[in-house]
Amino acid sequence: MKKKIKGIARDALKFVLEVSASSHPKEFAGMLYETDGIITDIDVPITQSSNVSAVMNLFMLPVSPHTVGSVHSHPSGALQPSDADIRLFMQSGNCHIIVGYPYDTTSWACYDRIGDRRKLDVLDIEIEESAVYKDIQETFGGEDD
Ligand SMILES: [Zn+2]
Structure with a gap:
């Protein structure tokens, strides 16, 4: 969690903007995961409770x-x-993106855990293998042990 974040993969940002646009006028929310210091994955709660906010x-x-x-x-x-x-930012890492209507490549901003704006580079990288889902499988799978 203390790792320095170099930026977000362009494809990951594109995914966020597309999903946000298709969720409109409802809110979209997900968690960000890094691979080698670059944000490459977004995980979305499978069950969206209608009684609470997306966040x-x-x-x-x-x-x-x-x-x-x-x-x-x-x-x-x-x-x-x-x-x-x-309040959410303070509990879950140091890189929080808010995207706003009309969800184009300029309508987003990144904040740190206390809500101060921070810089986040958009990087053109190939996303090869996600370390995240491997980890989650190792933690929650266990079928093979
Ligand atoms: Zn919000």
Whole structure:
């Protein structure tokens, strides 16, 4: 969790923007995971409870050593984190992306765990193998042991 984040893979950011756009006007929320210091994976809660906000559903996801933070959308288009957002940020890593309507490549921002804006480079890399799902399988699988 203390690892330095070099940036986000362009494909991962594209995925976030597309999913946020298709969720509109509802909120989309997921967790971010890194491979070798680059954000390459987004995990989304399978069961979205309709009684709580999309952001609150994130607390149901397993935290892995590769978890670096969260991502969620603001259908209003505002990119500032709310007080509830910052409470989530403080509990789950140091890299939190908010994407806003109209979900284009400029309508997003990244924040640290106390809600200060931080820089996040978009990197053109090939995503080969995800370390994340391997870890989660090792933790929660166990069929082969
Ligand atoms: Zn929010």
